């Protein structure tokens with residue numbers, strides 16, 4: 001949730017031209033412009049030949065304000081992790097720019113990139129495989145601090161980090177396999193915090209955890225944000241988690257954003273057929289509403305990102321698909337209402353009810 005602006009460090013010495021107009025707005029910490037990550041598909045034993053590409057992220061633009069939590073949702077394989085990694089330049093984007101506090105991260109040479117890295121950290125999707133099993137927690141935490149020139153002597157900072165994520169000091173001497181899933185995720189969060197970041201990209205921070213433990217880890221993230229003024233991009237496929245934690249939400253489908261709104265607006269009035277289908281699958285606590293509500297069933301599998309459909313990428317599964325435009329023209333993410341963007345040629349007609357879904361629509365009674 002939004003808090004006061006984080007005290008930011010001086011920018012690396014970069015030309016003023018690298019500051020975009022939008023990020024001169026002091027409110028914006030992260031600005032992503034038309035970013036693409038296309039993984040080459042290679043074939044051949046003797047001659048290495050590129051025979052195609054996986055269009056994992058294919059033109060995403062978004063901005064995140066300081067102190068805000070931006071949730072990213074979408075089905076498995078839609079490109080969430082790839083987008084998160086590209087934002088932090090843990091993988092090289094194929095095209096597009098990422099501006100962090102006005103600095104174009106994609107253009108940075110190794111030393112300025114190293115300097116800026118400690119300000120943007122990632123909590124990885126799988127807590128076990130992202131922690132080196134041969135390193136103690138102390139050594140895991142100190143590794144990043146040393147790399148960024150943060151003093152590791154004395155141990156007080158390490159104790160403070162553990163206490164911030166709710167782990168006892170005795171954890172320092174232990175190894176990742178000695179912890180539960182929830183505790184390991186806390187270690188992952190402490191590792192990110194160790195270098196004093198302003199932005200944390202948390203990739204499915206609770207999806208591997210039991211529901212009761214999920215709430216505890218979410219509370220840790222929220223408390224840290226309140227105390228430190230952190231900015232979060234939280235990736236999750238669980239809509240309930242995203243709704244709870246996010247100020248704004250972006251819905252991804254096959255490498256692109258199809259809708260973006262405040263959490264409240266998205267859940268109250270989703271505009272894109274894909275968002276509607278996703279939300280219609282979330283159970284409602286009120287049994288009367290739950291029994292009478294409509295579920296929008298999507299037909300067909302998620303198409304391969306190596307061979308995405310033409311036009312609107314959702315047209316092969318869309319219950320509102322129209323004979324014109326849907327399979328030929330790719331809709332652009334456009335502001336439909338203040339702060340609410342959607343990429344659908346027929347968003348207005350669908351919202352007004354002028355168009356109704358013509359495919360399977362099942363009432364759950």
Ligand SMILES: Nc1ncnc2c1ncn2[C@@H]1O[C@H](COP(=O)(O)OP(=O)(O)OP(=O)(O)O)[C@@H](O)[C@H]1O
Nearest residue numbers: 039054056075076077078079080081082083237305
């Ligand atoms: N290094 C890579 N080389 C080739 N293809 C990749 C690579 N990394 C990811 N992909 C492909 O890119 C697409 C997007 O993957 P990504 O992991 O970003 O999705 P995701 O939304 O995070 O999925 P999940 O919810 O399962 O974590 C997938 O089709 C995946 O197979």
Ligand code: SF4
Nearest residue numbers: 312315318326344345
């Ligand atoms: S553009 Fe057409 S196919 Fe795509 S979501 Fe809108 S109605 Fe469906």
Ligand SMILES: [Mg+2]
Nearest residue numbers: 080081082125
């Ligand atoms: Mg992922």
